[in-house]
Amino acid sequence: MEKTLGELAKIVEGRLAGDPTIVINGVNSIDTAVDGDITFAVDGHISEAEKCKASAIILPSTVNEFPLPAVFVDNPREVFIKLIKLFTPPLQIKRGISDKASIGANVTIGKNVAIMPFAVIDDNAVIGDDVILYPHVYIGQHVKIGSGTLLYSSVTVREFCEVGKNVIVHSSAVIGSDGFGFVTKNGKHIKVPQIGNVVIEDNVEIGAHTGIDRAAMGSTYIRRGTKIDNLVHIGHSCDIGENVLVVAQTGISGSTKVGNNVTFGGQTGVVGHINIGAGSVFAARSGVINNTPEGVFYAGFPARPHQEWLRIIAASVHLPQILKKIRKRQRLENTEK
Amino acid sequence: MEKTLGELAKIVEGRLAGDPTIVINGVNSIDTAVDGDITFAVDGHISEAEKCKASAIILPSTVNEFPLPAVFVDNPREVFIKLIKLFTPPLQIKRGISDKASIGANVTIGKNVAIMPFAVIDDNAVIGDDVILYPHVYIGQHVKIGSGTLLYSSVTVREFCEVGKNVIVHSSAVIGSDGFGFVTKNGKHIKVPQIGNVVIEDNVEIGAHTGIDRAAMGSTYIRRGTKIDNLVHIGHSCDIGENVLVVAQTGISGSTKVGNNVTFGGQTGVVGHINIGAGSVFAARSGVINNTPEGVFYAGFPARPHQEWLRIIAASVHLPQILKKIRKRQRLENTEK
C-alpha cells in the first residue's frame, strides 16, 4: 500500500503543506514512526512532533507553521483512524460455515457469515447477516445475534440473550451467566433461579474476560454505543445507558442503573440498586456507594467530588505531623496543669 | 403455564386474601410485573407493593391488611423461588454423549449425563450420574466430577482435581491452574512445581471467570455450600470453609484459611497465610491483612471494625479544614512569639 502525500491530503480533505509527491507507505505513532510513515499530533504534542522521523504529519488546522511536511485538518485523531484503516486492510476472514462447527436444530443463519471451526450454535438461535463467530464460541438456545456482529474465540452467550448489530465481543467474555442471587436459611444459601436474560444493544463493544450476568427476572441491559473494557463485572439486572465507557476491572453490582455517557475509570466499584446520573465521570478506583447526580466528576472511596477528594488526599499526607503536634501540645498542657 | 390464585395458595401453604379464581400465568419483580403476574414483597417494600400492577402478591404473614389480592406466608422470598421454578420449566437439555465430544482412554461416565459438542474428557477421568458438560468444557486427566454437577461452556478442570455433587460452575471458570509460586535466584524466578490439586465439595457454585489455583502440595479446598461470584481469585492451598459467600472480583491469596459462613463483599482483598474466623462479614473493598476473629463485621483497608472505619472516613472529610486551622494557629503563635 502506497499513497503520495498529495493523494492523502485529498482523501482526508486537508490542507497540504509540503511536497505532494512524497510517498507514504505506513502509519505509525510519533515516537516509533520512521521514513515513509505518516503520523499525527494534537495540541500539547506539536513540539514533540517536530522531532519525529515520519515523512509527514497530520496536524490540527489551528497550527500555522511546521518545519516538516504536514496535512492540516480539523480533527487529527479522527483523520488518523481513517488512515490506519486505509493502510491496514482488515484480516482475511473466510466466509461460510465450517464443517467443523456444530449447528443445532431450528437455527436461523443469515447471509455472508463466518462460522469458524468448533463454534457451537445451539437450538433455536438466530444469527444475522455478516456475523463472524470465531472458534469455540458458544451460542445458547434461543439466542439472537444481530447482523454485522463479531464474537471472538471462546465467547459464551447463554440461552435467551440478545446481542444487537455491529457489536464486538472479545475473547472469553461471558454474556448471560447467572446472577449471584441466594436466600440464606439456617446458614445455608438457596439459589434464586435467574430466569431473565441479557440484552446488548447495537454498536456495543465488550472486552476480554468481561462477564455480564443475566437478570433474575427481566433483562440486564447494555445500551447502544457503550464500550466495556476487559475483566469488568456487570451484575444482574443492571441497566447500563448509552455511550457509557467502563474501563478495565470495574465492577457494577446488581440492579444499578447508569445514565448515558457516563465514564468509569479502571478498578471502580459501584454498589447495587443505585442510580448514576448521566454524563458523569468517575476517576479510576472510585468506590460509588450512593446515588449520584448528573454531570459530576467524582473520585475516591466513598466517591465524592474530585476536588474534595484531592484535598483530603493532600491533607492526609500531613496527618502524622498533625498528630505529633497535637500530642506535643497535649503533653505541654498536661505539664502546665 | 397457568394456575389460579387458589391453587397457588395451596401449593405454597399460605393464607389467601382475595379471589381464588384469579388466573396467574407469570412471575415478575414488583416494578416490572403486569396483569397476570404474581410478585412478592418483604418488609420495607410493602407500601411500594400496593402500587404494583401484579394480579397478586406474596406477603409476609406479619402483614394484616393489603388492598390487592395476596397470599401471606412466613418467608415470601423462599416461596417466590418455588413459584419461579414452577412457572419456568428448566431449559431442555438433551441427554447423551455428543458424537462431537472427545472422550479419552479409561474414562468412567455415569448415567443420564449430557456431554455436549466439543467437550473434552481426558484419560482416566470419572464423571458421575446426571452431570451436564456444556460445549468446550475441558476435564483433565484423573479428574472426578460428582453426580448432578453442571459445568457451563469453556470451563476448565485441570488434572487430578475433584469436584463434588450438585456443583454449578459458570462459563470460563478455571479450576486447578498452577499456583503463583517462584523462588528468585539472582533476579530470575524459578517455578515451584504445583503438584497438588483442588477439591470442590458438594453444593458449591463458582462464577464466570473465577480461578481457583491448585495447591503446591496437598489441596486447595472449597467446602460444601460455598458460593463464589464472578472474577474471583482463590490462591493456592487456600481452605475456604462451608457456606462462605465471596462476591465478585475478590482475591484471596495463597494458604489463607477462611472459617464457615464468612461473607466477603465485592473487590475485597485478603493476604496469604492468615486465618479468617467463622461467621464474619467483610464489607465491599475490605483489605484484610491480619488474622481476624469470629463473628466480626469489618471494613476498610487495612480492614478494621466497620463502625471504626466509618468514623475514620467521616472524620477524613474534615481533614483539609483541620489542617487549615492548625496552620492558622501556627502562624498566629509564630507571630505572637
Place this chain on the structure above:
Amino acid sequence: MEKTLGELAKIVEGRLAGDPTIVINGVNSIDTAVDGDITFAVDGHISEAEKCKASAIILPSTVNEFPLPAVFVDNPREVFIKLIKLFTPPLQIKRGISDKASIGANVTIGKNVAIMPFAVIDDNAVIGDDVILYPHVYIGQHVKIGSGTLLYSSVTVREFCEVGKNVIVHSSAVIGSDGFGFVTKNGKHIKVPQIGNVVIEDNVEIGAHTGIDRAAMGSTYIRRGTKIDNLVHIGHSCDIGENVLVVAQTGISGSTKVGNNVTFGGQTGVVGHINIGAGSVFAARSGVINNTPEGVFYAGFPARPHQEWLRIIAASVHLPQILKKIRKRQRLENTEK
C-alpha cells in the same frame, strides 16, 4: 518412587545427618508431611520443623544441630523444587496432532508437539518444536509460538502475536485482544483500530484469565522471565520489563513502561503513559499514578514510600479523636470570647 535418604543427599549434594538407609517415598509441606515424606524448612521455621512428622528434612547449612534426620544445603527451597520434580513425574502428554484439531492453510508445525482435540491453528501460523496446545486453544493467523511453550485449555492468541520459547500460558488467558481505544465525537465513541500485536518473550508465565491487549500500533511487550498471575490486565502498548512479578488482579493501563525486576502486589492499579523504575516493589493494592524511580518500595493510593504510607494509615486511626479535640477546643474558645 522410592529413594533412600543417602541417595537423596548425594543427588542434592547436601550434608547428611541421620541414617542413610531411611526410605523416602514422597515430598510434602511441613504441616502435612507424614512418615516416608521429606520436607524442608528455612530460617524462621526451624523450630516448627522439629515437631513435624516427616522422615527427613532439608535444612539450611547454617543450622548445626537438629533432632531429626536432615540434609543440610545452601538453598533448601531450590533443592526442594528438585525433589518435587524427582518424586512427581510430569503428567503423561501424548505427542502428535489430534485428528480432532483444526489446522489452517500454510501452517508450520515443529517436531514432538502435542496438539490436542479441538485446538485451532489458523492460517500462516508457525508452531515451534515441543509445543503443547491443550484443547480449545485458538492460535490466530500469522501467530508465532516458540519451542517448548505450553498453552493450557481455552487460551487465545490473536492474529500476528508472537510468543517466545518455554512460555507457559494458563487456561483462558487472552493474548492480543484489542486495546481499549476510542475517539469521542458528539458523545459517540469511534473505535481506533488496534493494528499492533503482542510480543511475549522467552520464559514468561501468564496466569488464568489474564488479558494482554495488542498495541494500537507497534507492539505490547512482555519481556523475558516475567511472571504474571491470574486475572491481570495489561493495557495496549505497555512494555513490561524482564523478570517482573505481577500478582493477581493487578491492572496496568496502556503505554506504561515497567523496568526490569519490578514486583506488583495483588490488586495494584497503574495508570497509563508512565514509567516505573527498575527493581521497585509495590505493595498489594498500590495505586500508582506517577512515574516512580528505581529501587523504591511503595504502597497506598496514590502510591508513596511504604513507610510514609504506614505512618498515614497509623495516624488516620486517631483522626476521629483529633477532630473531637479540635471541636472541643473550638467550643471552649468560642465560649471564652
